[in-house]
Amino acid sequence: MITPYGLPVVEDCIHCPLKKESWFCHLSSDLLSSFSASSHLATYPGGAILFIEGQMPRGAFVLCSGKVKLSTTSKEGKVLILKIVNPGEVMGLSALISAEAYEITAETLEPCLVNFVDGDGLIRLMERSGELGLRSAQAVSREFQYAYREIHELVLARSSSGKLARLLLSWMTGIEKDNREVRIHAPVTHEEMAQRIGASRETVTRLLSELRKKDLIRLEGATLVIKNRTALEALAV
Template sequence: MAVVHSHHPPEDCLNCEHRHLRMFCNLTPEALADYDKIGIMMSHARGAKLFTEGDAARNVFVICFGQVKISSTSRDGKTMILKIAGPGDVMGLSAVLANVPHEVTAEAIEPCTVKTVRKQEFIDFLGRHGIASMHAAQSLSGEYLTVFHDAKRLALSGSAAGRLARLLLDWGRSSANGKPEIRFTMALTHEEIANMAGTSRETVTRLLNQFRRDQWITIRGTSLTIVKPDQLERLTA
């Protein structure tokens, strides 16, 4: 599956995308140089699994290019999609630090490049640079918040409509980093959306059309625009 390679060439890392990432955006230059030295870059094809729920956590991953679907599945086959991770997102950190197996599955949904750092190597790095530990802690806080909101959406937004509305809103806000653009691309199937909203595929289809008929959103091809955020917000309860 994974088509690997090449140790990370420090030079071109100086311009590498992973540089402007949440996690290590403002390390000291030395720490940053050190960071560039650890781990290797790996490329994965669409559909490749970076790791699977239950696997021992052997690496920490930082996405440089591409998108990765983070999900979890129950014994009876129901899938919960937690998020679509993109460049800058760190994967597997909590499992590595808590020293437990991966609690989620990470699958490339498009060809992607990922910085891959062996568990111990990463921990050593954190040990060498105290400040980096704080960044890691902050990164985890962010992750925590995300999951927390998911939990809240699932538990409290009584209706399926509410959950879907919340999902779209959250989505619009995050995809437009910075200014609250309310247009974004939805390269997901209704099935996948259903898995994120904790509902069924049919319900997603119906609701999406409902929203469209009510003129709250418009869909052109793969691009979705939220026309009446306030109306969606109202459903949220």
């Protein structure tokens, strides 16, 4: 059965057809049953807010399908996108464990299937299960390792053009390097690109225009064509 958003209907974690190599999908069957009892699956349209920065956590969110952006906002209203969450990843876990407010805002980028895990139930399961405790520690560790890498790239990159080149190259992860053009469906707008690299939308528009003039990229509607990956990698250094 398919939902109105074109997403598959998932009854529980045990029989889920969307299982990933991730935080909890491959827990032991007994633990997964207990986990399912504390969780609630729901579908969300694009643009839905799962939680906001400064809100006290009620639980954690596991993304089953779709994409979610995590962002933070300065006092002046400047938005910085910290990460695009992919299926199988967990959101809000560090805030729940520390009993501190969410550090970020989570917003769906497209229709998503999300599993909300009740905070009290999850904490009780962690206290009883070493397996879940270890998986949770690993998930939080990966979250902070990713944050450290992003801070390094954002702060130490020499220029906005280098940051933009890194962003474009990050969308090519897993694509074999050769001399052919690479076509990628551009997942974000110019404004969102700017929020990813800490620049203005006008700067991103100008930099993309410069890359086109240098024949490094080509834009075909929502499709980004990487014409010269080697030159783009040199710019990203």
